[in-house]
Amino acid sequence: MIGEMAKIWRARTWMKKNVPFLYSWHAYVGYELELFESFKKPASIQQVALAKNVEMDLLEQWVEVGITLKHLKRASKNRIKLKNGWKLPSSKKEAFSSGVLLKEMMELHIPALLSYPSLLRNQTKQHFNSDLHGSTVAKTSILLERFAFPKLQKVMKKFRVNSVLDLGCGEGGYIRRLADRYPKKRMVGIEIHEGVAREAREALKAYDNIDILNRDLHEYEPDQAFDLIMANNLFHYIDPSRRLQFFEKASEWLDKKGQFFVLTPMQKSKHGKQFSSAFNSFFMTFRNLYPIPSQKEMETLAKKTGFKVISIDPIVKEGGWYALCFKKK
Ligand SMILES: C[S@@+](CC[C@H](N)C(=O)[O-])C[C@H]1O[C@@H](n2cnc3c(N)ncnc32)[C@H](O)[C@@H]1O
Known part of the structure; x- marks a missing residue:
C-alpha cells in the first residue's frame, strides 16, 4: 500500500x-x-x-x-x-525577440531530445538540416551579441586591431557592431550557409570595408594576414578531430601577436553545467554537429599551436557560455 x-x-x-x-x-x-x-x-x-x-x-x-x-x-x-x-x-x-529562442527550443532542441530513445535503439544519429534551421540558429546567436560585444571591443582597443576575420559569421552581427565603430578597418566574414551569407551581405551593404564570403572555412585561404580572428558559436560545427587543424589555421592566418577570439558554451565548465549538458545532449543527436569543447580541450589546443591564453570569461554564467581570448606568441 x-x-x-x-x-x-x-x-x-x-x-x-x-x-x-x-x-x-x-x-x-x-x-x-x-x-x-x-x-x-x-x-x-x-x-x-x-x-x-x-x-x-x-x-x-x-x-x-x-x-x-x-x-x-x-x-x-x-x-x-x-x-x-x-x-x-x-x-x-522585431529584430531581437526572445521568441527566436523559444522557436529554437521547441522546434529543434525538444524534438532532438525526444528522439533519444529511437536513436539509442537504432544505434544511429540524425542529420542537422541547416537549410531548415540555419536562419533560426543564426538569429538566436544574435541574442548573445549584446553580452559578448564589450569583451570583443576590449580586445580591439587593447591590441590596436586593424583587420578582422570572422569565421562562421552568421548574419554578420559582430562585424556590423565593429563596423559601426571602426568604419575603416578591413573585415572579412566567412559563412557556409548561402541564405545566411545573403542576409549578412544585405545587412552590411552600406559598408565598403567589409567582405562576406559564402564559403566553407575549411577550404578558405586568405590572401593577407589578420590582426584578429573570431570564431563565435562555431565550435560545435567543427569535428573534434579537426579542431587542432582549425587552431593551426587560425595561427597561420594571424599576424604576429594576433588575437584569436572564441565565443562558445563549454562542457563541464565552472558555471552553467545543466545548460551546457543540455546543449551537448542536443548537438550529439546529429552526426554533423559535435560536442561543445571543454576548457581543458581549448587550453591544450592553444598550447599545441603556439597561442597564449589571455582570458577565459563567462558571458552568460548560467548558460556556461564563455569568451576565450588567445594571443599568437
Ligand atoms: C551558431 S551560428 C553563429 C553565428 C555568429 N558567429 C554569431 O556568433 O552570432 C554558426 C554559423 O557558422 C556557420 N558555419 C558552420 N560551419 C561552417 C563552415 N565550415 N564554414 C563557414 N561557416 C560555417 C553556420 O552556417 C552558422 O551560420
Missing part, C-alpha cells in the same frame, strides 16, 4: 516538474502565429480565428491555457486581452 502511495506521489512530482513547459509551449505558439499581437487590443476568439484563418477549437484551448497562465485575460463582451505582455516574446517582426 505504501509503495502505491509513493508511486502516486512520484507521478505527481513529475507532473508538477513539467508545468514550466506549459509556459514555454504557450509562449511559443503565441509567438509563432503572432497571436499575442492579435489580442493586444481586446478581441473575440471568433474574430481572431477568422482573421488568422486558424482552427477555432484549438485557438479556444490555447486561450484557455493562456488565461490559467496569466498570459491572457478575459475582457468585456466575451473578448480576450493580453495580460503581462511585457513578459511575453515580442513580435516576430
Whole structure:
C-alpha cells in the first residue's frame, strides 16, 4: 500500500516538474502565429480565428491555457486581452525577440531530445538540416551579441586591431557592431550557409570595408594576414578531430601577436553545467554537429599551436557560455 502511495506521489512530482513547459509551449505558439499581437487590443476568439484563418477549437484551448497562465485575460463582451505582455516574446517582426529562442527550443532542441530513445535503439544519429534551421540558429546567436560585444571591443582597443576575420559569421552581427565603430578597418566574414551569407551581405551593404564570403572555412585561404580572428558559436560545427587543424589555421592566418577570439558554451565548465549538458545532449543527436569543447580541450589546443591564453570569461554564467581570448606568441 505504501509503495502505491509513493508511486502516486512520484507521478505527481513529475507532473508538477513539467508545468514550466506549459509556459514555454504557450509562449511559443503565441509567438509563432503572432497571436499575442492579435489580442493586444481586446478581441473575440471568433474574430481572431477568422482573421488568422486558424482552427477555432484549438485557438479556444490555447486561450484557455493562456488565461490559467496569466498570459491572457478575459475582457468585456466575451473578448480576450493580453495580460503581462511585457513578459511575453515580442513580435516576430522585431529584430531581437526572445521568441527566436523559444522557436529554437521547441522546434529543434525538444524534438532532438525526444528522439533519444529511437536513436539509442537504432544505434544511429540524425542529420542537422541547416537549410531548415540555419536562419533560426543564426538569429538566436544574435541574442548573445549584446553580452559578448564589450569583451570583443576590449580586445580591439587593447591590441590596436586593424583587420578582422570572422569565421562562421552568421548574419554578420559582430562585424556590423565593429563596423559601426571602426568604419575603416578591413573585415572579412566567412559563412557556409548561402541564405545566411545573403542576409549578412544585405545587412552590411552600406559598408565598403567589409567582405562576406559564402564559403566553407575549411577550404578558405586568405590572401593577407589578420590582426584578429573570431570564431563565435562555431565550435560545435567543427569535428573534434579537426579542431587542432582549425587552431593551426587560425595561427597561420594571424599576424604576429594576433588575437584569436572564441565565443562558445563549454562542457563541464565552472558555471552553467545543466545548460551546457543540455546543449551537448542536443548537438550529439546529429552526426554533423559535435560536442561543445571543454576548457581543458581549448587550453591544450592553444598550447599545441603556439597561442597564449589571455582570458577565459563567462558571458552568460548560467548558460556556461564563455569568451576565450588567445594571443599568437
Ligand atoms: C551558431 S551560428 C553563429 C553565428 C555568429 N558567429 C554569431 O556568433 O552570432 C554558426 C554559423 O557558422 C556557420 N558555419 C558552420 N560551419 C561552417 C563552415 N565550415 N564554414 C563557414 N561557416 C560555417 C553556420 O552556417 C552558422 O551560420
